[in-house]
Amino acid sequence: MGLQDFFPKELAITAIEESENSVSIRLKSRSEHCVCPRCGKELSRRRATYNRKAQDLPMIGKAVLLTVNVYEYQCEECNRPVAESFDGFLKPGSRLTERCEDFIARLALESSCEGASRILKELGVAYSGDSIIRLLLKRLKSRPTAEVGSIIGVDDFAYKKRRSYGTVIVDETTRKPVALLDGRDGTSLREWLRHNQHVKVITRDRASEYAKAIQEELPDAIQVADRFHLYENLLQAIKKALNSEIPGAVAAEGAKEREEDLKEEVKKKRSRRKTPQHTS
């Protein structure tokens, strides 16, 4: 097994240089055509060649830096240049290989963005905590939307209590969350419902913003108060009824006599404390 086996067939290793802290690998594209991402046409007319820099997973404790010589093709149909990409290895415009991105994202999710950044620094990968947050957000946005059934649940949650809130949507059939939306004022929910017109039943809390958003976007959908909020309603109703029926104070049998005894006991103790102590 050689080092070439760890790279796509379309990229040939042309040089390897090793220094104290890093391994630099030069790769050259062997492609003779590429597909235009806009019109899907296969392109064979090369327009230019250029070098891309990218960081790969570290190796034997050293940073791995790639210089990839790639081609730019010309699409006659769209009349624009098309940079070749290497699916599964290096995305257009990325300065990390996909396997390196995957590793960073996994590390950050298992620890924290700042923690991951510190570990990566030890491995020779310079990537700040803020860059990791941006990477995670980019991956989240590019993830295909999970398919969702026609029965969903909507509720709010706190990113930071009393400061920022979000809305979670759960598929009630699979019992899995399918979307996390910003805010809980119904704006993001309204937008989400606009793209999910197949939803028929929605369980929700008692927030009027959600009810309004659902009514406006999906007027035919059935709105159901979820069990948790029904119990909460019931408990509040019971409490209210009890408060109005039962007097504020109820004397238990014999409580009056016991109260008198206690008062007497306290009085005796106080008077004992006040009596001057004579010493002979």
Ligand SMILES: [Zn+2]
């Ligand atoms: Zn095209």
